[in-house]
Amino acid sequence: MSKNNEHVFEVIELCLLAGKIMLQSGAETYRVEDTMTRIAEALGIPNSHSYVTPTGIVFSTDDTNPAKLIRISERSTDLYKVTLVNGVSRKVSNGELTRQEAFEKLMEIEKENYTFPIYQQVLAASIASACFMIMFLGQWHDFFPAFITGGVGFLSFIFLQRVVQIRFFSEFLASLIIGVISMLFVKIGIGEQLDKIIIGSVMPLVPGLLITNAVRDLMAGHLVSGLSKGAEAFLTAFAIGAGVAVVFATMS
Template identity: 45%
Template sequence: MEDKDLIIETTLLAGKIMIENGADMARIDDTLKRIAKNSGVTDPDIFETTTGIMMSIKGANAQVIAIEKRRIDLERISRVNDISRAYQAKTKTLREVHDHLMTLDQTTPDFRLRWLVLAAGIVGATLEIMYNGSWQDFLPTFVISALGYYLFYVVNTRFKVKFASEFVAALAIGALAVLSVKYGLAKNYSIVIIGSVMPLVPGVPLTNAVRDLLAGHILSGIARATEALLTAVAIGMGIACVLRFF
């Protein structure tokens, strides 16, 4: 068997990266047990939640790692899975797996903000057309969706107040949509709003919540469903405030 402390540290690090980047618990559980079992642990004791992971091995001290942030980054999840598969195939040692995970956790770059904003604009404008909107509303939706996501990113990065970024972004989207119709730049503010808020909607967390519940991870499923619901409420409140006062 490999060094027990290194097994636990490597396994917990893999789980931390996967939870922080939006993996469902069934995938996380499979990956962590694969790493542990291929390290010589026949029956690993691992407990995962959306806020922390605990692992113990007989003859070693149990360790706990806290999950302090959560987002959606499927590329990092895929890389962790590839690393664990390589370890299973014996093409990497446990130390190499640990070092690769440390590098992935600390230095893997994100997409630049301008690309995220551009993608948000394209998603919002495209969905506006799919929801039977008019081409007159395409460009305003693109601009408003991009600006709304930019505001969401800035508030979420600088202030780190949970759900405040969604509320502020939705508030701005609603106000800009109403103003664009008022000044003749758009035709239907309802369709513009619907398209523009789509990049903020917690689709992946809702999907993962259902998958966790169906896989028997009740605690994580309820936690993720609650978080997604509160995010949706924050978005709805932002839009409702604009429609109430304008």
């Protein structure tokens, strides 16, 4: 392999790693493609081509090197990683980082886990659930039931996601648990407005980022990614609604 071909191959690997981290962390499709293009151009490949979908990235150059595909099997929400990769991209574009230094930094970013501890996530979900309940014109008397229900529901979602590993079923079961707990609170007299408690408690499960990215990708002309993310958001919303509906159908 010539030095030129070796350089091109290493740049492609760098771009794919940056795109993989961003896509797995919840970045929009057009942002992923733009970042990969900027890195390649800064490292001497001005005419690169990329095709990004939620489940894979194809990247190639105008040279004789073949296109390379990388598979994306897991996706989460970690916008801090997206910010870090964007920072590396800017430093590469400004000549502050070499290709090897950028690759090492991206490897560190990929290995690090920047998510908050589970207890902090559950606490935030509990507070958000109770506040959403108030925002939807609920009563302060239901603040504590919504706080508990939202926290337990989100904790069950995290646990079920690790066991089931199918987002649809974990969200369905988590919303079912939320419906059961909410109804129990109301039946024993601790809660009053069942609908407000449930609505507030399921809000941490609502796919807000997916819906936003789907709309932004569609507006940017990425129809495949936009429609697929929209379909994923629809399935998530359907799972949440179905879980609550099952509770109403069996316990009311």
